Each structure stands twice: as C-alpha cells, then as structure tokens.
Amino acid sequence: MSDDFVLETRQLVKEFRGFVAVDHVDLKVRRGHIHALIGPNGAGKTTVFNLLTKFLTPTRGQIHFNGADITYAKPAEIARRGIVRSFQISAVFPHLTALENVRVALQRSLGTSFHFWRSGRSLEVLNARAEALLADVGLSDYRDTVTVEMPYGRKRALEIATTLALEPELMLLDEPTQGMGHEDVDKVAELIKRVSAGRTILMVEHNLSVVSKLADRITVLARGAVLAEGDYATVSQDPKVREAYMGKSDDAAGGH
C-alpha cells in the first residue's frame, strides 16, 4: 500500500497562553520509514514530540495511530499500544543495573508487576531475553554495571535496548545523538538503522549528517509550522529551509 500511514496528525495545534508553539501541523509517517523531524531551535519539534507521546495535550487537532484516534489517550496507554518514546536527556534508571533496566521494560508482559509478595527471582526468566537485547546494542560487558557509572553513549544504547524490549511498532526518538562525540554518533546512527528493520521510527534530530544518512523522509518545522517535506535531497535544496537554517544546511550538506 502506497498510503499506509502509521501515524497521522491533522491540523495539530498547541498554544501556551496565546503563544502558538505548534501551528496546524499535518504530519504523516509512513509505515517502515525512518522519518526525521528537523528545524532550527524553537521550531516546536520537542512540543510536537510531546504531543505525539501524550506528555502534552493538544489545544486542537487530532492524532491517529493505525487509524485509531489517540488524541486524548494517556501516555502509558499509547506505550501499551506500541508507541514508545525516548527522551532528550538519557532516560535510564540510574541506580539499576543495565540488565535490570531492560528487565523493567520486559516484566510488564509477565503480568506480575503488582505482585509485591512474589520473589524478585521470578523475574530471572526474563534474563535471557534481556541479555540478548543488551548484546544487540553491544552492551554485554555492562550487564551488571549500575547504569549511573556507564559512559554517556552507552546509556543511550541502553535506552534503545530498553525501548526495543517493548517491541514497539513505532519508536519516537528525541535527539538520539545529542551531546555525543563523533564516534558515539556513528555507533548510535548505525544502531538506529539496524533496529529500524520491521518498524517505523520518527526522530527529532539536530545532527543533519545523521539525518541525511538515515531518514527516508524529512519534515522541516519552523515557528511551529511545517516549512518543507520530502527526502533529504529535496529538503536540503529548498531555499526556505536554507534560509531558516541561515546557511547551516550548507555545512551539513557537505556530510562530514
């Protein structure tokens, strides 16, 4: 199907006390795509992101996931439906080990999450699956490391492993390479590419070289509204986009 959209927003608006942060955004994310949301600072990317993940409620407009209206769903509910987000600041559970981090995501499926009388050993059946997920993101050596002691790039990888544990249909990544050195950026970009198989990814990303490598489709936001949309070649040639970025896109187009 050519028009099979996983996620669709219709005339999405978010106002904060009269300030329009998101201005009638129509976003369509095609199944199986890596879709990037870019734009200069203050363009409303993170607000759109928070609307999609229900951490904010839209002022007007609708959000549809697989055809169902999720505009007023609760954040935990959409997670159970298959939309799982990451966070700008690394979202790990700092005083749990890497294995426990992943297991927290896995254990919901056991249906024993309210069982306060059950031994913690009952979670060990999940260890093999958790270890496999850690291996997937190259964290086998960190299995029993308390997360707070892990390097930043590893934490982001752990976050992705935790997200993957839920086998999300749609992954929402909020600036997955933010604050990383070159080496880590490449690793994470490669990881995203690898895990995108069989699922859809919508990512907010600043690093245009990552976007150029990964994204099948790009939406550019400026001042809360959609400025341009298309593949990287189309978008990067668009004069409006170049202007919005004030020449920044030229560097990025060089692809370093």
Next chain:
Amino acid sequence: MYQKALYTALLLLGLVAPYAIYPVFLMKVLCFALFACAFNLLLGFAGLLSFGHAAFFGLAGYVCGHVLKVWGLPTELGLIVGTLAAGALGLAVGALAIRRQGIYFAMITLALSQMVYFFFLQAPFTGGENGLQGVPRGHFLGVVDLRSDLALYYVVLAVFVAGFWLVQRTVDSPFGQVLKAIRENEPRAISLGYEVDRYKLVAFVLSASLAGLAGALKSVVLQLASLGDAHWHMSGEVVLMTLLGGMGTILGPVVGAATVVTLQNYLASSPIGSYVPAPVVLGVIFVLCVLAFRRGIVGELAALVRKNLNLG
C-alpha cells in the same frame, strides 16, 4: 550469605534480649521500628515523602483498642481490624495525595492527617485528651496469656519479623522493581507503559497498613491508644527515625527507631532530661545527620564496608 548471617544474628539477639532488657521498652522499640520500616517503604523505595503517617499509626491504635476493650474480641482480631482500618484510610488519603508530587504531596498528606487528628480530638470513642485507656491485652489465639510481658514480647517480635519480611519482600518483588523504576525516572516508567499512579497507590496503602499494624501493636503493648500517636509530631518522628537510620536501606529504620526511642527513654528518666528536653536533643541530632551523615547510620556504615571491600 553475609546478609543471611546478619539477620540470623539479629533474630537471635531479639530472642534473648528480653532477659537482659526491660521487655516493654523492647516492644516499644519494635513497634516504632515497624512503623519506620513501613514509612521507609514509601520514602526510600517509592520516593514519596508522606508527612501524615501518624494518622495511620494513631487510627489503628484507636480501632484496635476499641475492638479489644469495647467489643471484647481476641487480640489478633484487634490487630487485623486496626491494620485494615489504616489501609482503608491509606487508600483514601493516597488516592488524593498521589495526584501531586514532591512538597505538594507532603503538604496534602499533612493536611489530611491533621483533619484526622482533630476528628480524634472530638470523637466520643477516643477519650479525647485522655486517650483510650485500659486496653486489655487478652490472649493470643485464645491460648497465650499476654498479660505476661515476656509472652507478649515474643508475639510482638513475631509480628515485627513478619512485617519486616513483608517490607523486604515487597522491595525485592517485581512490584518493587517497578517502584524503583518510578522513583528513578518517572517519565520513563510512564513511557514504558506503566500507570505509575496505581503503583504509587498500592505502595501507599501497603505502607499505611503496616504503619497501622505498628500502631495497633503499640496500643496492645502500652494498653493505651493516645492522641499523641496521631499528632503531626509523630509523623515528624518517623521521618527522623528513617533518615537517621538510613533512608532506602532495609535495616536503617530499625536502627533509627531504636536510637530515637532509647534517647527519649533515657532523657525522660535521667536528670539531663530536665535541663535539655528530648525534642531539642533530637533536633540537634537531626541537624547533624543532615549536615554530616546524610546516608544515615546504616547507609554510612554500608558505604564504609563497601569501600573497605573494594580496597581489600
């Protein structure tokens, strides 16, 4: 293994203690230790600071006292009904309070517990300022005569051990794992599909129930349910015990409760107490704790042991 040895040693100590120390004092320590453990479950492992736990402690004391004295039911039923009453109150208070976070959560619990306190002050069955006096200790399971301090001590010890075990089990359980995740990073827990408010509420009710069990036990031990148990001072005291002993450690609240109760008893009976009131001493200790050893007694000791193990 190391931990098992420690618990076994402590249990043995608990079994022989009444032969060396006055049993009623020990029972008082155990009641407060259980109260602090219940509180620590909420603060240390769910990250929720309740400032109204005295309401549960006090309510269960009155309910248990009433069941034993007025209805004349067996002791174990008094404890159970008291615990259930505290759990029910915990459900009501928790449902309102968990909608807010941090300091607002603490303020709501404080406000609601003050309402409960003034209700107790006015209600006919509590005996007002005098408290509910002359609560009979009765027989445990119909056979053990609890008028003997020693017999009562072993019952209190058994109840304490059961409560302590439940707290530890909860912390270690799948539920405890989710609680820790919520404490560590609530938005992330939500994004993994957990309805965090429900988990917080279950933790709150558990904590309130166990606090109630401690309060009910205390009314049996001292044969008195008093207004002071529901006063906000008591809410503050349990915070102090938990922080002093070590928040988020399993044994911390026990050590903290023992320290505070011992100090209070000592100051009440020694001449120093007439010059320096107990609250002043406790206040100074609290300030020192916050300034110098924030992890509490057990927390600091554990850190010291860990450091030495790493070096060795």
